[in-house]
Structure formats: structure tokens, C-alpha cells
Amino acid sequence: MGLFNRIRNEIIFVRAALRTLKRMGDLGKDKSTTFADIVEKLAEEKPDNIAIYCGDRTFTYRDYNGAANRYARWVKAQGLGQGDVVALMMENRAEYLMAWLGIIKAGATAALINTNLTSNALAHCLKISGANHLILGNELAEGYFTCTDCMETPMTVWATGGKVQGSEDLDAALDNFNDGPLPDDFRAGLTTDENALFIYTSGTTGLPKAARIPHQRLNGMMAAFSAGANATEKDRMYVVLPLYHSAGGVCAVGTTLTVGGSVILKRKFSAHHFWDDCVQYKATLFQYIGELCRYLLNTEPNKNERKHKLRLAVGNGLRPEIWKEFQTRFRIPRVLEFYGATEGNVALMNFDGTVGAIGRVPGWAKSKFNVEIVKFDIENEKPVRGADGFCVRAEPMEAGEALGQIIDDPERPTGRFDGYAKKEETEKKILRDVFEKGDAWFRTGDLLKQDKLGYFYFVDRIGDTFRWKGENVATSEVAEAMSVYPGIQEANVYGVAVPGADGKAGMASIVSSDGIDLDKFHAHLEKQLPDYAQPLFIRLQQEMEVTGTFKHRKVDLVKQGFDPDAIPEPVYFNDPKANKFVLLDKPLYDRICAGEVRV
Template identity: 75%
Template sequence: MGLIKQIGNEITFLRAALRTLKKATTIRENTTHTFADTAEELARTKPNNIAIYFEDRKITYREYNEAANRYARWAKDQGLGRGDVVALMMENRPEYLVAWLGVIKAGATAALINTNLTKGPLAHCLNISNANHLILGAELAENYSTASDQLERPMAVWATGGNVQGANNLDAALEQQSGDALPGDFRAGLTTEDDALYIYTSGTTGNPKAARIPHVRLMTMMAAFAAAANTNEKDRMYVVLPLYHSAGGVCAVGATLTVGGSVIIRQKFSATNFWDDTHKYGATLFQYIGELCRYLLNTDKHPKETKHKLRMVIGNGLRPEIWPAFQKRFKIPHILEFYGATEGNVALMNFDGTQGAIGRVPGWAKKKFNVEIVKFDIENEKPVRGPDGFCIAAEPGEAGEALGRISNDPDQPTGRFDGYAKKEETEKKILRDVFEKGDEWFRTGDLLRQDKRGYYYFVDRIGDTFRWKGENVATSEVAEAISVFPGVKEANVYGVHVPGADGRAGMASIVAENGSLDLDRFRDQMQKELPDYAVPVFVRLQPEIEITGTFKHRKVELVKEGFDPSVVPDPVYFNCPVQKKYVPVDQGLYGQICAGAMRL
């Protein structure tokens, strides 16, 4: 890196970090100011600014606030206030933001339910929320019906957007309420330590957990993104991510709804309509998940793909292999990649846009941040401890688990860990006696590495990285190599058990153009790009890869199915060391591999 560029990066980091830390500190100092107060203030000072664009609708700050006031009065009529929880299950639309704002205006907590859930997982989320009332979008009535008989307590269901058999008519109830300003004592006693939201983890490896989002955390997350993007009232954030998750429903909307700007809501992401939308609404910002960027790159050229007003895109999971192509093709001025989890206390931002990095903490700023990377035992899935019983800091460039020191120190505003609705789940994420007796650290469950300049890079999720031939295989790095091979649209990499073999053999589930792949060329390419132990032993060709509602690849079922042709409905191929090519796995070959007759 040239000296001038390096100095520029230092200045960029300093300015952005100072803005972010200053906002976070201000929020911590004001213990009674919540997002409800911010919304009310903007309704007074910028009443005619457009808060929300949705399809052909425009909702001003005055209208947004008045609609939320109706929800707040409705909640009070149900006897809801501090300590009470209302579950919210609705697809993306303006009423979603109105509903949870109204709930927190009443001093209660909104539990944001994943709209993709049904049956047991949905019942689990509703049960652990402790909510007695559910705001239900009529479009999700069938989902709810699959779980209603598994609820642990009766729940009053309030339907909106249509009639639902057995449910109360919420729209009719709201029409009876006033949208006028709320009395000054409406949420008396509420502080920023009270819970505003419950946001659920994705549940890729088990039932989701309800992460507590106190008002102070909600405001800090919103303010951090507003500060990092340096937003103002002229900005318009395009939101296609689900509003039930923190990335779309808190960080993205908060970046503009805290400064008088606009959010552009789309019900669901559409690569086909993306550039038409950004052009139509004049979007200046877009919040991504890495896979969305890949989907856009896989589309045909669009006449408006460079005729946009986007000044910055913000998100996480943009893989290094597509970063430059994405930025160049669509002429994106600035990419702000970040790292963080809904409930976590490790927050990183790549302010200067260095390709592939998820954030940076230069040495001179380390005391302001609470993150450390420690050596990690992949096989036993736990941090390595030295002879003194304490963890060992990873060397520059070495992958290890990222930990966040838990503290309420105002000088380290990211140090809070508010945990989950269930205390036993909170305890599982805390690691004690890390560097000194009695200290407490949040376990991210992620392997990161940091270079000598302070840039952090994502390596893999713990549990995804596996051992094979005595070496650690990072699934993300293998997927990166696969993704750039011609004809590959998506790749999901994981390890599978082979009887009698140590560790797990690498397997890649691939979505290919036209459903086929030149496996001979693919094998040659993988052998050039990857060490021998990381070349996939098995390849599965799928028509599509199953993802979570937040666009994360599902792996649990794929791992269970393994490479057994009697279980797997798709073609599976084996990297045969004898024929030196990928060959189809039939029942005979499967038996040979399991019996140890085929050398791996």
C-alpha cells in the first residue's frame, strides 16, 4: 500500500470511527431518550419529509408517527406496557415499521417473528417470547395455523391486511384510535435499559434464540450505521432484507429514519427489478447480504445498472472473489462492509473499502475496541489455553475465534452483551478467565484473522471449518475458489462423515448454469487453486441451494444426507484417486467407499 493511500485510510478511519463513537456515547448518556422520542421529534421538525416509500405509496414522518400513535393507544387498551411483549409476524411493508414503533411507544417490547417459520420452530419462537398478543399479517395466517396447537398458553391474535378466521380485526380496532400526540406520561418510567425488541437468531443449527435488544442497543445500532454512512435527510435507503432481522429492520432503516431521510421498502428481493427500483425511487444507499450481490452479478446486463444514484452500499458477507467485479460492473462508489451479530458485542467496519476486509482496528485505536482473536482448536471446537490456563492471542494472519470483552465501560460502547430472553442461552455464549481471572468475553462463534495493518478478514463459522488429512479446511475459502469457476452460480461447502476415515471429507453442493458442469476442468482448476486436502472429495449438483430468510446457506440437512445416493435426490460425484476424475456415485461405489475399499 502506497504511503499516500495509507495516510488516506488512516484519516478515513479516524473520521468515521470518531463519528460513530461520539453518537454511541451520546446515546448511553441519555438514559430516557428512545427511538420513539426520535420519531416524535422528526414528526415535529420534518413532518413532510418522506419517511417510507413502498410500491406507489409515500408516507411522511407525520403520517408515520400518527399511525404509530394509534398502535400505541391500541396496545394500552390491551393493558400492555413496560415488561409486556407483543409478537409481530408480518411480511415487509410500511405497517411493519409502524407496528413495532407503536408497541415501543407504549413502553412494551416487540418480538419480531421470522415470516418463514411454521409448525414447531414457529411455536418455539412464540412460546419463548412470553407474548400474549400476536399482530399477524393476514398473508401469514396459514403459517400461524400450523403452530397454533403447539402454543404453551392462549394467545390473542390480531389480524391486519385481511380477515383471518378466529382472529380479532386489528385494522378496525386501529381506526377507533386517535393519531394525535401521546400524553407526556404515556411511557412514564421507561428507560433505555428496558427491552425494545426481541430479534431471533437464524436457527441454522437448532431452534432460534430471542436476542434482547434494549432501547440503548437499538439506538446504538441505528446511530452507528447513520454515522458510518454519514447519512442526512436527503438519503434514501433501499431495503430488501427482511424487517424481522437486525440487518434490514434495524441497521438499514435506522441509518435514515434517525436523520429525517427515507427508507424504500420492497416486500422481497428481486434481482430482475433491482435496478428499476433504485432508479425509480432515487436510492442513494442499499443494504446487502453478500449473496444478493452474487445474484445481481448473475443477471443479464440491465440498461439502468449504472444509471443510479447509489453513493454507498452497506452490508456483510461480500466475498473477496466477487467484490471487485460487483463494484466495477455496477459502478458502486463505495462499499462499506461490516461485521457483527444481532446479539454480539464485536462490531467492525471497513470504513475505507479495502477489498475483502470486514473491518479494521489499527494499533493506535485498539484501546477503544474490545475485540481479540484467540488461538482455536478446530477438532475440539474450543479456544486453546496455555499452561497458565488462559487463552492465547492469535498471531497476525493466524485464524482464531473472535471474542468481545464484556463491559459497561462508556469508553468502549460496543462492550455490552445483553444476552437472550432465556438466561441459560446467554450463559452459553460467555467465556470466562480468558486473559485474566474473572474477565468475561462474548464468543462470536466465528473464525477471523487480522493482518499487521489491523484489517480483519472472515475465515469461517466454527462448526463449518473441518479437519481432513490432518489439516483445517475453511469452507468459505473453498467456496470462494469454486465460485469463480465458469458456470458456477452458487456453492455451499461442508464436511461429511466417511466411515473409518479421520475427520470429515469435503463436499461441495453446486448450482450450475443449465444444471451441468465440466467436472474434468473443474477438478483441474481446484487442484491449481487449492491445496490437495481442500479439493472437494464429493460434488453434488443441485437445482438450487436452500437458504434461510436472511440468505444464509443451510448446511445441517446436507451434512446429514452426505453422499449416500439412496438418500440424496441429486447427482453426486466422487473425486476418484484411481481414475483421477470425478465419477458418479452409485450404490456400488458408495458401498466401496464406506467399506474402506476405496482410498481417499
């Protein structure tokens, strides 16, 4: 990096970081202002600004605030308020934002339920929320009723968007309440330390956990993204991510709804309609998840893909192998990649757009942030401790676990860790006596590395990285090398156990646009990856299974391993003797398991 670019990036970092920290800090010092207060103020000062675009409907801040007031009065009429929880399960639409704003206006907590859940997992999430009332979008009624037999205590269900048998009619009930300003004492005594939302983890490694989002954290997350994007009331954020998750439902909407700008809500992501929507609604911002960007790149050219007015794409997981191509093809002026988790206290932003980086903290600014990377033992899945019993900081560009010091200080606003609804789940994420006796740090569960200029890079999730032939293999780096091969649309890499072998062997499930030439693909992997990192097994899938936020599911793939009898698609073995991929049939599988084939 040349001197000019280094100076430029330093200036960008200083301006953006100070702006972000100041706004987060200002809100952190104020224990009385909630997001409800922010919207109420905007409804007074900018009542005719459009807050929400949803299909062919628009809602001004006056409309948005008024509708939320109806919900708030309804909540109070059910005898609910501070300390109570209302569950919300609805697909993306304007009423979703009105509902949870109304719930927090009443001082209660909104539990945002994943719309993809059914049966036991859904019953689990409803149970741990502590809610007795559920607001249910009628489009999800079928999914909800799969869990009713699993629930220990029945809930009062309020259907919206259409009647649902056995449920109360919420739309009719709301008609009984006015949308005028709420009394001054409506949420008297409420402070920003109390819960605003419960947002659930993805549940990729077990049942989801309900992360606590107090009003202060909600304010801070929204402020960070609004300041990081330098958003104004002229901005329009296009939201295709689900509103039950923090990326779409807090960070994206908060970017503009805290400054008088607009959100454009899409029921679900559609690669086919994405650019048409951006042009139609004059979007200036959109929020992405990395795989969303890959899906867009895999679509046929769209006449509107370069005619939009977008000035910024903000999100996380944009892999370096597609970063430049994505920006160039779709004429995206600036990318704001970030790193963070719903419940975590490590927050990073890549303000200057350095390709592949998830954020930056230069040495001189380290005292303002709470993040450290420590050496990590992959085999035992725990941080390395030195002879003195304390953790050891990783060297520059050495992968280690990212930790966030747990502190409650407005001057360092990212330091709070509010944990989960269940205290025992909270304690599992805390590492104590890290650098000195009595300190406490949040475990991100992620392996990161940092270069000498302060840029952070994502390596892998702990548990995804595995050891093979005495070496650590990062699944994300293998997937990156595979994804640049022509025709590969998606690659999901994981480790599988091979009887008699130490560690885990690499396996990759891939989706390709056309028939893939495995001999040429094998040659590509030999050039791109060291021997130990090249997948031993390849599984060809028609479609990749993902979560509602486009994260690859690995648990079932790992369970199935490389057994061809357990896998409906073709599986190929990277035969070291033939130096090529060969079809894995049952006899070959048995020979590998018996140790008769060298791996």
C-alpha cells in the same frame, strides 16, 4: 499497499470511527432517549420529509409518527405496557415499522417473528417471546395456523391487511384511536436498559433463540450505521432484506430514519426488479447480504443497473472473489462492509473499502475497541489455553475465534452483551477468565484473522471449518475458490464423515448456470486449492436452500452426507486414482464406506 493509500485509509478510519463512536457514545450516556423519542422529534422538526416509500404509497414523518401513536394507544388499551411483549409477524410493508414503533412507544417489547417459520419452530418462537398478543399480516395466516396445535397457550391474534377467520380485526380496532401526540407520561419511567425488541437468531443449528435488544442497543446499532454511512436527510435507503432481522429491520432502516431520511420498502428481494426500483425511487443507499450480491451478478444485464444514484452499498458477506466485479459492473462508488451479529458485542466496519476486509482496528486505536482473536482448537471446538490457564492471542493472519470483552462503558459502546430471553442461553455464549481472573468475553462463534495493518478477515463459522488429512479446511475459502469458476452460481461447502477416516471430508453442493465440465472444474480446483482442501464429493443442485436472510442451510446436507440413496441429485466422487470426478453410485459408495477405496 503504498504509502499514499495507507495515509488515505488512516484518515478515512479516524474520521469515520470517531464519528461512529461519538454518536454511539452520546446515545449510550442518555438513559431516557429512545428511538420513539427520535422519531417524535423528527415529526416535529421535519414533518413533511418522506419517511417511508412502500409501493405507490408514501408516508411523511408526520404520518409515520401518527400511525405509530394509534398502535401505541391500542397497546395500552389491551392493558399492556412496560414488561409486556407483543409478537409481530408480517411481511415487509410500512405498517410493520408503524407497528413495532407503536409497541415501543407504549413501553412494551416487540418480538419480531420470522415470516418463514411454521409448525413447531413458529410455536417455539412465540412461546419464548412471552407474548399473549400477536399482530399477524393476513398474508401469513396459512403459515400461522400450522403452529396452533403445537402451542401450549392460545394467543389473541390481531389480523391486519385483511380479515382472518378466528382473529380480531386490528385495522378496525386502530380506527378507534387518534394519531395525536401522546401524553408526556405515556412511557414514564422507561429507560434505555429495558427491552425494545426480541430478534431471533437464524436457527441454522437448532431452534431459534430470542436475542434481547434493549433501547440502548437499538439506539447504538442505528447510530453506528447512520454515522458509518454518514447519512443525511437527503438519503434514501432501499430495503429488500426482511424487517424481522436486525440487518434489514434495524441497521438499514435506522441508517436514515434517525436523521430524517427515507426508507424504500420492498416486500421481497427481486433481482429482476432491483435496479428498476433503485432508479424509480432515487435510492442513494442499499443494504446487502453477500449472497444477494451474487444473485444480482448472476442476472442478465438490466438497462438501469448503472443509471441509479446509489452512493453506497452497506452490508456483510460480500466475498472477495466477486467484490470488484460487483462494484464495477453496477457502478457502486463505495462499499461499507461490516461484521457483527444481532446479539453480539463485536462490531467492525471496513470504512475505506479494502477488498475482502470486514473491518479494521489499527494498533493505536485498540483501546477503544473490545475485540481480540484467540488461538482455537478446531477438533475440540474450544479456544486454546496456555500453561497459565489463560487464552492465547493469535498471531497476525492466524485464524482464531473472535471474542468481545463484555463491558458496559459509554466510552466503549460496543462492549455490552444483553444476551437472550432465556438466561441459560446467554451463559453459553460467555467465556470467562480469558486473559485474567474474573473477566468475561462474548464468544462470536466465528473464526477471523487480522493482518499487521489491523484489517480483519472472515475465515469461517466454528463448526463449519473441519479437519481433513491433519489440516484445517475453511469452508468459506473453498467456496470462494469454487465460485470463481465460470458458470458456478453458488457453492455451499461442508464436511461429511467417511467411515474409517479421521476428520471430515469436504463436500460441496453447487448450482451452475449451464452444464458444468467436471474435468475442467477438477483441473481448476487443483490449481486453486491444496490437495486436502479439494472437495472429495460434489453434489449438483438445481437450487440452493437458504434462510430468509440468504444464508446457506447446511444441517440437512450434512445429515444426508454422500449417500447416493439419500440424495435425489447426482453426486460425484473426486477419485484420486483416476484424478477426476466420477459418478458416485451405490456400489462405489459401499466400497468407500468399507475402506476399499483410498480417500
